[in-house]
Amino acid sequence: MLRGGIVARADIQSIIDRINAQAEGRQTGAFATRVYTDEPIVSRGSQMASYLPERIEQMRAIARNPEARMWPAAKLFYEQARVMEDYEDDVPFYSTFSHYFPTYEDMSNRDLRRYFSWRTQVRQGKVSPTSLSFVFVLFYELLCGVGVSDARDGFDKICSLWQSYRVFDGKLDRHAKRWLRDYAAWHNLPVELITPYVDLEFDQAVVALKRGLVTWREVSTLASSPVQDELLNALEKLSSYQLGSSRLYRERPDTLAAVTCGSLSQLAVYYDKHRKSGLVETLFGSPLAKSYPMFASAVFWAPRRHEDCAYELDEVNRYVCARGAWHREEYLESRGRNAKLGSIVRTIDQRLRLVLDYEHPLAEGATPKYLAKIIDEQIAARLEWERQREARRVRIDLGQLDQIRAAANVTREALLVDEEREDASDLATVAVVADPVPSHADAAAAGPALECTSDSPRIEGQVTEGPLAPPEGASGAEVSPKRQTAVSETQGAQEGPYGLTSAELAIVSTLLEGGQPNFGTVSPDMMVDSINEKLFDLLGDTAIEFVDGGPQIIEDYLQDLRGALLP
Numbered sequence: 295m296l297r298g299g300i301v302a303r304a305d306i307q308s309i310i311d312r313i314n315a316q317a318e319g320r321q322t323g324a325f326a327t328r329v330y331t332d333e334p335i336v337s338r339g340s341q342m343a344s345y346l347p348e349r350i351e352q353m354r355a356i357a358r359n360p361e362a363r364m365w366p367a368a369k370l371f372y373e374q375a376r377v378m379e380d381y382e383d384d385v386p387f388y389s390t391f392s393h394y395f396p397t398y399e400d401m402s403n404r405d406l407r408r409y410f411s412w413r414t415q416v417r418q419g420k421v422s423p424t425s426l427s428f429v430f431v432l433f434y435e436l437l438c439g440v441g442v443s444d445a446r447d448g449f450d451k452i453c454s455l456w457q458s459y460r461v462f463d464g465k466l467d468r469h470a471k472r473w474l475r476d477y478a479a480w481h482n483l484p485v486e487l488i489t490p491y492v493d494l495e496f497d498q499a500v501v502a503l504k505r506g507l508v509t510w511r512e513v514s515t516l517a518s519s520p521v522q523d524e525l526l527n528a529l530e531k532l533s534s535y536q537l538g539s540s541r542l543y544r545e546r547p548d549t550l551a552a553v554t555c556g557s558l559s560q561l562a563v564y565y566d567k568h569r570k571s572g573l574v575e576t577l578f579g580s581p582l583a584k585s586y587p588m589f590a591s592a593v594f595w596a597p598r599r600h601e602d603c604a605y606e607l608d609e610v611n612r613y614v615c616a617r618g619a620w621h622r623e624e625y626l627e628s629r630g631r632n633a634k635l636g637s638i639v640r641t642i643d644q645r646l647r648l649v650l651d652y653e654h655p656l657a658e659g660a661t662p663k664y665l666a667k668i669i670d671e672q673i674a675a676r677l678e679w680e681r682q683r684e685a686r687r688v689r690i691d692l693g694q695l696d697q698i699r700a701a702a703n704v705t706r707e708a709l710l711v712d713e714e715r716e717d718a719s720d721l722a723t724v725a726v727v728a729d730p731v732p733s734h735a736d737a738a739a740a741g742p743a744l745e746c747t748s749d750s751p752r753i754e755g756q757v758t759e760g761p762l763a764p765p766e767g768a769s770g771a772e773v774s775p776k777r778q779t780a781v782s783e784t785q786g787a788q789e790g791p792y793g794l795t796s797a798e799l800a801i802v803s804t805l806l807e808g809g810q811p812n813f814g815t816v817s818p819d820m821m822v823d824s825i826n827e828k829l830f831d832l833l834g835d836t837a838i839e840f841v842d843g844g845p846q847i848i849e850d851y852l853q854d855l856r857g858a859l860l861p
Contacts, residue, residue, distance in 0.1 A: 346403050350410075353377045357399055371397040372595035375440040378410065387412035389425045395593055396427040397434075417441070421458040429459055429466070434593040437473060445481035452477060469591055476588045479605040479613040494608055495531065497581075497625050501609050503528040504574040510559040525555045532578075534636030534848075535836055539819045540643050541654050549676060554642050556672040561638070564664060577632050578625060581610040586622035633848075636836060638665070645669050649677070657830040791859055793828045799859065801825065805838065805847045806856055818845060832858055 353374045356362055362370055378398075387408040393400040401409060409428050415421075416432065432455060435441055442448035456470035471491040478488045506525040529537055537543055543550045558573070565573040588594070600620075605613040614621045637659070644656035645666065790799040797816075802825060804811040813821055822838045822845050829837040833854060838845050847855060 347381075347383070347407070349378065349381050350403065350406055353398065366595070367395075367397060367399070368593050368595040370399065371434065371593050372438050372440075372597070374398050375435050375438060379440050381410055382414040383407050383410040384414065385411045387415070387422075387424055387428075389428065391425045391427050393427050396431050397593055398431075416455070421455070423462040426463055426465070429455070429463075430592075433470075433473065437477060437589055437592055437594050438596075445477075445483060449474065449477055449481070449483055449487060473589060473592060476613075480588060480600065482603065482605060485605075485607060488607075492607060492611075494611055497610050498608060499528045499531040500574065500578050500625060503532060504572075506555075507559045507562040507573070510555050511563065522551055522555050525558070526551055529554070529635075529639060532632055532635055533639050534631040534633045534839055535640040535643075536840065537639055537643070539823055539840075541820070541823060542643060542647055542650075542652060546650075549680065550643060550646060552676050553646055553669070553672050554639060556676070557642050557669045558638070560668045560672065561665065564668065577635050581623050581625055583614065583621045583623045586613070586620045588620050631839070633835065640836065641665065642669050646673050649673050654827070656827055659830065659834050792832055794825065794859075797821075798825050798828070801845075802829075802838075802847075802855065802859055805845060806852065806860060810844055829855070 356374055356377065357370060362373070365373075375398075385407045389405055389408045391401060391405045391408075398406060408424075409431060412422070412424050412428055413432055433452065436448055436452050436455070439445075439448060442451055452470070452474060456466055456474075460466050460470075474491050475488050477483070478485070502524050506521055506528060509521045510525065526537065537550070537554060540550065562573040565571070565576060569576065599618040600615050602617065603613075603615050607613075611624045612622075614623060640656065641659065641661050644658055645661075646652075646669075647655050648658075649670075790796060794802065798821065801811040801813070801821065819840075822840070826836050826838055833851050835851070836848065837851055837855065838847055840846070
């Protein structure tokens with residue numbers, strides 16, 4: 295069918311299909327007598343390898359422009375991509391094309407048609423494996439804003455392409471995460487979009503530590519508070535000495551937590567007064583601004599210089615653009631658990647154990663006088679607060695009410711005259727006949743003792759938080775402030791170097807050889823804590839820490855321990 299002298303594409307394809315079908319039918323009918331030879335397959339001219347579509351020729355012409363020869367490769371790619379933005383093709387798109395930082399100019403005409411055919415399929419929702427260089431070119435187009443309606447649409451398409459193609463090749467992960475972060479900063483998209491692709495846990499812990507130390511000082515609290523919880527969570531991520539693994543913390547968590555937070559807060563005050571840098575800055579440095587190449591490892595071009603801006607990820611992490619130059623601000627000096635902070639926390643634990651005459655002391659290391667003074671003052675304040683809190687308690691033992699009632703009846707009887715005794719006897723008789731009421735002694739036998747403090751009453755025998763909770767089943771008795779903790783330890787083990795048991799020595803030896811020990815039924819935290827205590831005299835520091843859930847000897851002490859413990 296002719297339309298204005300030009301045969302429609304659909305009609306051409308229909309004609310080709312009929313010709314191929316007729317040829318196949320003739321071949322089938324002569325099956326018994328015919329000798330088969332190669333026969334050409336009829337196809338459209340646009341599908342032939344030698345055919346070059348007009349749009350691709352137009353795009354190629356841009357590179358031949360004398361002015362374009364002076365352009366950077368990224369600008370040439372951007373201008374060509376704009377020309378090819380809505381182009382579609384339909385040739386087989388399998389290709390072995392491979393190039394570092396690929397662009398259109400690096401492809402042959404055939405590879406160009408294969409790429410645009412694959413891109414056509416992707417835009418229709420059909421992502422198939424192909425040359426990885428083709429995939430990068432499509433990423434470059436999206437980063438440059440080619441084929442997107444707005445910034446949010448571009449972000450979604452970049453993310454979709456990455457998630458769809460990573461099932462074929464995981465090499466894209468490292469690039470795609472950074473490109474998404476940079477794209478959001480460039481276009482000032484909501485920070486929530488890139489939260490899954492940004493690791494800010496360490497920096498946020500440093501910020502929480504700094505903020506918590508100031509807040510603790512302002513609140514001046516000795517009781518548990520949200521500020522204390524914030525500080526303890528920060529220490530869990532930043533300190534090489536894990537407070538949660540301490541035996542003393544498991545038995546008296548509130549006491550050790552309050553002394554630790556108070557000591558660090560006062561130490562921060564000391565640093566502010568006597569040092570050039572504050573405590574947190576001394577330990578972790580300050581956020582630094584570093585020159586930052588946007589869309590690194592990508593071919594990217596922006597037609598206009600970006601306006602000055604600041605894109606904040608949190609209090610210390612942000613992108614800054616000034617006069618077209620980009621910088622990234624973040625903590626750069628340290629990204630792991632801090633040994634100096636760990637030493638301070640361990641010293642607090644050690645000195646509190648010493649004052650409490652705790653049955654599992656820690657070896658004392660070299661402690662500056664100012665630090666010892668700060669810690670001891672915080673220990674004294676906390677223990678005095680606990681003493682006064684204990685003294686304010688009022689305990690009523692319901693078991694004694696029977697005796698009190700009997701004594702009161704004797705006194706009452708002595709004060710009554712004969713007429714009053716007769717009236718009281720009559721009333722008692724009526725009360726017994728009408729509705730018998732259980733005595734106080736019966737109530738005491740049926741229920742627990744009532745304990746009151748200056749703040750609020752509490753029933754003894756009920757499990758409560760803190761050191762004041764009584765053992766299960768206790769009633770009407772004084773409760774010890776210490777909690778009892780059952781600890782499984784190896785019995786009858788022979789002592790080795792530095793007081794290590796044979797089981798502990800075997801664990802250290804296994805770690806020194808690069809293996810992971812079997813703790814059996816003993817708690818790994820408690821066993822490692824015991825080993826660290828015994829080796830402190832040798833190293834003056836923690837020997838073993840937990841990394842990714844498993845124990846590991848600190849690298850700085852590997853040689854010292856091999857020389858001291860291994861034959």
